[in-house]
Amino acid sequence: MGKGFSERERRGADRIGRTAFMGNPFAEFRDECARLVKAALDREGFSGEEEVRLEVPSDPSLGELSFSTFALAKRTKANPRAIASRIAAAAKEETKRLVGRVEAAGAGYVNFYVGIEAFAEALIRSVGSEGASFGSFQGNGERVIVEHTSVNPIHPIHIGGARNSVIGDCLSRILRAAGKDVRRHFYIDDVGLQVSQAAYGLSMLGGGITAGGEHAGRRLDHKDEYEDEEGMGDKRGTGDAAKERHKGDHFIGFVYASTSCAINIRTLKARIERLKTEGKDEEVREEIRKLDDWVAVSSELRERNAETFDRILDGISSSEDPEREVAELLRRYESKDPKAVGLIRGLCETAIEGFRETLGRVGIGFDSWDWESEIASWNGGAREVVERLSGSGFTRVEDGTVVLDCEAVVERFGLREKYGIKTDVPPLTLMRSDGTTLYTTRDIAYTLWKFQRAEKIVNVISIEQKLPQLQLKIALHALGMGEDAERLMHYSYELVHLPGYKMSGRRGRYVTFDEVLDEAVHRAYREVSERSPHLGEEERRKISEVVGIGAVRYALASVAPQKPITFTWDRVINFEQNSAPFIQYAHARACNIMVKAGGGWKGSGADYAALSSRYERGLVVLLSKFPEVVGEAARSLRPEEIAEYANELASKFNLFYDNIPVLKAEGENVRNARLHLVDSTRIVLSNALALLGVKAPERM
């Protein structure tokens, strides 16, 4: 898309694309073309022109790169077509290495074609010698923290959170390939009001949700569930009853939804009574609508697990003031009261255990799990932020709360234009009247912590938090850390919607990542069994895991992050073209050829000049672009570019596969050249998939 992030934010992402490459035949070809154009311009008397810009022609038959003469023609009042022919003619006089042909074409273009013999050999050498690291390069070792996922430990990771995880993980892989020293951080928001609410509900069940507790007793075996039922197509945002019984994060999600539901119903009822006595009919109707919504939620929840729901409901009904008790629990947790710590930490540990299981299954790991309580709360970090900001003169005290006047900071440091702010930035409440801190305050403390460990920070956080992330930067300026703010990026992405409604953790309405993965693997298994009945059961299971999970990862990584996604099973689990399985299949085909070829061909001669068909040329050229694609994806932080590249490469390979015989090629040296090409394709497909965190099976 390219519009999602400002140029300022992109600069924050660094100019990785300009870093020196190890083996990069296409960059060499590009340099050679530029040199030819410059030399030709000099010969023809167009001296002192600025940097030569080359474009990729719209049609491969027009060459691999082209130079357009329109701008030059405009300046010199000459005919663009005539300039093009003069440049082409002059360029033909120069010595060339990777450039094969130069031609004038169209109304004013000079087209450059690779000389396939030299170029293919250069490419195949590079890929062969670099192998799995072809496409990645040495960077400056700059430390980058990528914070991603960071879902609240009060419900399982749903499909929206999964988008965050996959994007964050792909970004980490791509930045690492670009030579950054990447650390992946998960921020555990254990201090918030929501966690306290979940823990409060949990306390009504007498604790005990971890292994050995009453719910763990009904643990199901994963395998049983596999063949459980034909499909889960009718399950929509109602949770997964089986998972709720055996996976802690799912159970916590249920407890949290039940608690927030019970509290909301109770609060709304009280408010409606009060409004009625005050005769505010309009507002009464409004509140009744909200109540109706929550009553509907309550019956959904009750249907899932009546016993647990009723116990929570009873507990909350008999409480004098549940909202106050939740706030009290949070206050006690922030002051590290042992009982509160035991309760909340237990809940969080259980939830995180569930996250680890889910994320581990899709190959997502972290270098650091950062507890908000430890980094921002118990060590006084957030308190210190409040104090330092108070000393900055930009805060005021309102009704016992401490508030940061963001607008004043924006004015003082001239941030309006810098951050594209067109309206007033709302003030940020830093501290509640009961002395507890708010999320963004703790996030400021966390950010200071991160800057002690890295030069750059990328926060993968949904678009919903755009304003608080801006306020965070503003707060850094207020602290005199404006330069650090420049090295902090909010990498935002749009939400995943469900067809009828928005996902809501508080309402327990979400499609979990676990159920999507289960369903994907289930469908992949059916697919594999149908297509490859000759494979053994064990291998079919393995392949379906890789294929199903790859499909989900690809679906989430391949859509530009600033586009909202509406969840449908068919969309997230696709096995046809433009999917991970399509790419994996191309890889498996390439592997198959290599297996059948054996190893004897490697040392013998190869005729690279024979790789002259449009299929082979196209493949060679596309392979050679991989390093630049990686550099570009890293520069612009766009994993979807890798996805698209991999898809295009698979597509080009399929064309080659269907049109050009390899094992039955005529002539030993031609066969060898093609085998080199297939092997290079295999390696690059595998490297590209690796950047997306997708495994490349050798058979499917």
Add this chain to the structure above:
RNA sequence: GGGUCCGUGGCGCAGACUGGACAGCGCGUUGGCCUUCUAAGUCAAUGGUCGAGGGUUCGAAUCCCUCCGGGCCCGCCA
């Protein structure tokens, strides 16, 4: 209401930061291709006023302005 992001064939997307040669791809629909390296493939046909209107430019899906439609945000939630 204000801000912001998005709007490309029936559906889902790429192309936009960095303007260039007839706007690509998938799904769908219709019709072909497995005695040749895996048909999760491939070929052909079908289908688009690039939301609308202005402007800048030799040239605009791309840059600028206005408008229309949708997502998101505007809390002592996160």
